Amino acid sequence: MATQDATDGSTGSGAEPLRESTPGERPPGPDGVPVVGNTLQFLRDPVAFYDRCAAFEDDVVAYRIATSDGYMLTHPADIERVLVTDDADFRRASIIQDSLGQIADGGLFLMEGEDWKAHRSALQPSFYRDRIETYAEMMARFSDERAAEWRGRDSVLVSEEMRTLTLEILAKTLLDVDVRGQESALRDAAAAVSDRFDAGSLSALLPLWVPTPANRRCQRAVKQFDEAIADIVADRRASDGEFDDLLSILLDLELDDADAEAQGLTETEIRDHLFTFLFAGHETTALTLSYAVFLLANHPEKQARLHDELDEVLADGGEGSSADAASPSASDLFAFDYLDDVVDEALRLYPPAYTVFREPTRDVSLGGYEIPGGATISMPQWVVHRDERWYDEPDTFRPERWTEVFRDALPEYAYFPFGGGPRHCIGMRFALMEAKLVLATLAQRFAFDPVTEPPLDLSMQLTLQPEDPIEVALDER
Ligand code: HEM
Incomplete structure (x- = not known):
């Protein structure tokens, strides 16, 4: 894509689309074969396919996968129109409804219209800033305990460790359940579901009832997940304790039905919400942490700068806190500028949600092209976050670029x-606070040395996964 002059790492010069509108013209795109279009190219290597689309240097690129006409949008102005300005003209894409909908179609992620509005505003209080801050102490404590377990070890598979830690934190904060040591049903379900929706596998295009090995694994794992969740819900219903978490909001929620009668949520709705939150909430944050640690391990000078900041801020026992100097707390987070930049840069280079999909409910015009209602629109962070128009040396890990x-x-x-x-x-604040607290705690105790080195092989599952676990060597500080 076109490069512009940049002195501070930004272009900053407006966001005009690259091309003028040419009514009726089809956007450029990779050549496909009859009937299946670009399906095989995509299945062979989804990451390369996105990169190939980006190489057309147009803001709209057309392709065809399975039976669906796809349009990749990469201009920020077009993305803003779809997500914000004209959002009423777009809904969740059918490919997401058809895939994830087979597992949790009643969760917040897939709901639409008035139903979604009512559920989102009822669940929002669980994610308000003051509520999230009450979780900080527990997040820091769990990270502390994880760091203690790492003592004496030469290396860790950081991607596996982070997946377990973020699941423990989420289960404790949202459900008040301590799953440490027995998180396997929840964790295995997430891994099997993610694997089954690997964009580079044929099983992602087949319905869940087709008995492929990935589908069978997924169904078994979902069944175990459902049993674990049913137990947690039953225990809570039987308890006469006082709770103040997402599960208690779900159990007490009463919303008007079509006849304006207040109704509690069904067991299926509660299960679908919990599945969505547990899945959307732990895998994504675990990936953010894993990629951040991987990047730091492979950029010792950036890691040294982070260590300096951590040592400086925490040396006096933490800014505004009487906390033990060894434990970063929520109030310390305000003083960690470089930590913010590291997390932002990791999320830029390796966005766990690597694309957002939408489907126009009617014909629309975007980036100068007509896009038919019902088409699949993909807005890939994977491509936009590495666009030279907005980022100088886009493939380079440079937290320093994030100046004011x-x-x-x-x-x-x-x-x-x-x-x-x-x-x-809905979980953005939660995720950022957790990622920063965990990273601050672990980086304060350890220096990370590279075992897994770039380039990383990536796999586009429901989230952007490393093909193999990320390993780092540990050096106690
Ligand atoms: C770094 C971590 C995370 C990333 C990168 C991330 C990314 C995203 C993105 C891109 C969306 C919008 C998808 C779309 O518009 O199609 C989304 C939605 C959502 N996220 Fe996250 N997420 C993260 C953490 C979390 C956490 C911690 C939770 C919950 C505890 C969560 C729960 C959700 C839910 C429920 C939705 C659907 C919201 C709705 O449709 O109203 N996410 N997330």
Whole structure:
């Protein structure tokens, strides 16, 4: 894509589309074969397919996967229109409804219309800033305990460790359940579901009832997950304790039905919400942490700068806190500028949600092209976050680029790891606070040395996964 002059890492010069409108013209795109279009190219290597589409240097690229006409949008102004300005003209894409909908179609992620609005506003209080801050102490404590377990070890599979830690934290904060040591049913379900929806596998295109090995594994894992969740819900219903978490909100929620009668949620609705939150909430944050640790391990000078900041801020026992110097707390987070930049840069280079899909409910015009209602629109963070128009040396890990000037000059939606508009990630604050607290705690205790080195092989599952576990060597500080 076109490069512009950049002195501070940004272009900052407006966000005009690259091309003029040419009514009726089809956007450029990779050649396909009859009937299946680009399906085989995509299945062979989804990451390469996205990169190939990006190489057309147009803001709209057309392709065809399975039976669906796809349009990749990469201009921030078009993305803002879809997610924010004209969001009423777009809904969740059928490919997501047809895939994830087979497992949890009643969760917040897939709901639409008035139903979604009512559920989103009822669940939002669990994610308010003051509520999230009450989780900080527990997040820091769990990270502390994990760091203690790492003592004496030469290396860790950081991607596996982070998946377990973020699941423990989420189960404790949202359900008040301590799953430490027995998280396997929840964790295995998430891994099997993610694997089954690997964009590079044929099983992702087949219905869940087709007995492929991945489908069978997925169904078994979902069954175990359902049993684990049913037990947690039953225990809570039987308990006469006082609770103040997402599960208690779900169990007490009463919403008007079509006849304006207040109704509690069904067991299926509660299960679908819990599945959605547990899945959307732990895998994504675990990946953010894993990629951040991987990047730091492979960039010792950036890691040294982070260590300096951590040592400086925590040396006096933490800014505004009487906490033990060894334990970063929520109030310390305000003082960690470089930590913020590291997390933002990791989310730019390796966005766990690597694309956002939508489907226009009617014919629309975007980036100068007509896009038919019912088409699949993909807005890939994977491509936009590495666009030279907005990022100088886009493939380089450079947390320093995130100056105030750069942030102010960056077009809205040139960076959108948490989506945008009314359906932006409800867990964004939670995820950022958790990622920063965990990273601060672990990086304060250890220096990470590279075992897994770049380039990383990536796999586009429901989230952007490393093909093999990420390993780092540990050096106690
Ligand atoms: C770094 C971590 C995370 C990333 C990168 C991330 C990313 C995203 C993105 C891009 C969306 C919008 C998808 C779309 O518009 O199609 C989204 C939605 C959502 N996220 Fe997250 N997320 C993260 C953490 C979390 C956490 C911690 C939770 C819950 C505890 C969560 C729960 C959800 C839910 C329920 C939605 C659907 C919201 C709705 O449609 O109203 N996410 N997330």
